[in-house]
Amino acid sequence: MISVSQLFIYPIKSTKGIALKRANTVNGGFEYDRILMISEPNGTFITARQFPELLKLKTEIVNNIVHISLPSTKSISINLDDFSNTIEPTQVWGNHFVSHIASIKVNQFFSQFLKKDVQLRWVGNELSRRTKRYPEVPVSFADGYPYLLLNEASLAYLQQQCPEKLDISQFRGNIIIKGALPFAEDGWKTIKIGGVIFDIVKPCTRCVMTTINVNSTNYLNNNEPLTTLGYFRTDEQGKIDFGMNMIARNYGEISINDPVEVLERQVAKNYINCFPFENNKPTQxxxxxxxxxxxxxxxxxxxxxxxxxxxxxxxxxxxxxxxxxxxxxxxxxxxxxxxxxxxxxxxxxxxxxxxxxxxxxxxxxxx
Missing domain, CATH: 3.10.20.30 (Beta-grasp domain)
Known part of the structure; x- marks a missing residue:
């Protein structure tokens, strides 16, 4: 039986995730998932791609209060009600929308940590951002879509090929499943988990974020696992995919061990098989x-x-x-x-x- 094995949210984009036993689907994704983001003063997003140390930040949310801890044990608590009432231009991957800015004290806290002038932003109660392909679907500060599904068997297959030790948290998933064949998710179009129906809209294109060890924040050798993924998960446009982006049709709660029911299937995306890429020539x-x-x-x-x-x-x-x-x-x-x-x-x-x-x-x- 295919079922849910792990659930994660990431209250602040690019920081350490929080493992949950159950999660609620709301506007924009799971409740509290990627509702906060660190940005340049002009609203351009900042992530662990540029600042891997962000992955060391721990968050906890209790009664609308966000508690943030640095590796140095220094911490700060933020009430979501304390963000600015005004909305300011914000940008994630060329997607333009608006968000609320934190107080000067909070922004100084993050600026001192990153040694750079930054701001903390909140999506607000009324999400203004929409996905590009589905303009009716609101989304928080996630890269592109509200939910990311990962398959434990797909990771196990990748690990067999990859020389570096991998952790599923490198791939920043929300819903982790078990009991399916490797990459079975490629052929799913609509699934049901608990009482929630999800549409699988596209494979997730991966980037340098997956090459960072989430514990040490050091980069893995040889640009792994992107190098290995590139051998068998590269499409005709040169994009490397792992995991599936999803949107939810309705609100509800899903929990660990909930069964995953495949309601509709689709033809899987075609990938170029170039495994392994070999530069057979001696070093010159x-x-x-x-x-x-x-x-x-x-x-x-x-x-x-x-x-x-x-x-x-x-x-x-x-x-x-x-x-x-x-x-x-x-x-x-x-x-x-x-x-x-x-x-x-x-x-x-x-x-x-x-x-x-x-x-x-x-x-x-x-x-």
Whole structure:
């Protein structure tokens, strides 16, 4: 029998999750899930992609009071009623909406922790954000959809292939299930858990967040598990998927051990099987020139990784060929593309997904 094995909420986006025995579906997702978010002063979201230390923050919610603890044992309590009455422009992955800003004292607390000027924001009682594909569905500060389903058997299959030790919490799921075959969820369209019906709307595209050890906040070796996932979970657009995004049709409570009933099925998404990607050539050394700097490179690592090792920084967000932030112009030389979407028009390439094939010269793009 397929059933629920774990439930999680993440009151503050990108911080440590809270395991629950039962959870209520409400507007925007589970009650209290991702209702708070740390942002730039202009409202642009900040996550553990840029600041992995956020994963060390612990939260607890009691009677509308959010208790937040830092690794240093320093803590603060926030009443949701204390946020500003005014609404301010906010942005998550290009999705524009409005939210409420915390007090100066609260913002200073987080700014001191991150050593950066930031704000804490609350979605408010009336959610103004909507999903892009389903404009009638409200969503909180989650990346894209209110619920994320993960399958323990799918993780077990991935772990068999992946050299790094994995933890399901790396994938930030809300509903974890057991009793299904690996990746059976790919073929589900509508499911029922308890009294709640969920529509599975799309596979979840994964990014660099999955490569962070949630306990140490260190990155795993070799960009794992994205590297291994890329061998057998890459679609025709070069996106790497794991888990399923869902929306709920109704309100209700779901609990640990609730059965999962598949009401409707669909044709599973097609993935390119390139397992394993092998660069069979022996290590060769080349030069990588970035404007006025030249470094010693090789034919084994991505351009982004090699630049970072020489303290040359490029912007990035996903490290999986999705976000496009590490786009550079290839002025001279040839590269090997790890994904079909790594090469763009006008000799532009994604540094996170390309490996030098010889001496290369690249140029940062002006933003």
């Amino acid at each position: 050394f080349y030069t990588i020139t970035v404007e006025d700097k030249t470094i010693k490179g090789n034919n084994q690592q991505t351009i982004l990784e090699q630049l970072e090792q020489h303290n040359i920084q490029l912007p990035y967000s996903c490290r999986a060929g999705i976000c496009g932030h590490c786009l550079v112009k290839l002025k001279e030389g040839e590269i090997i593309a790890k994904t079909q979407t790594a090469i763009k028009n006008n000799n532009q390439i994604l540094a996170c997904s390309c490996i030098p094939k010889g001496n290369i010269t690249i140029e940062r793009l002006k933003k």
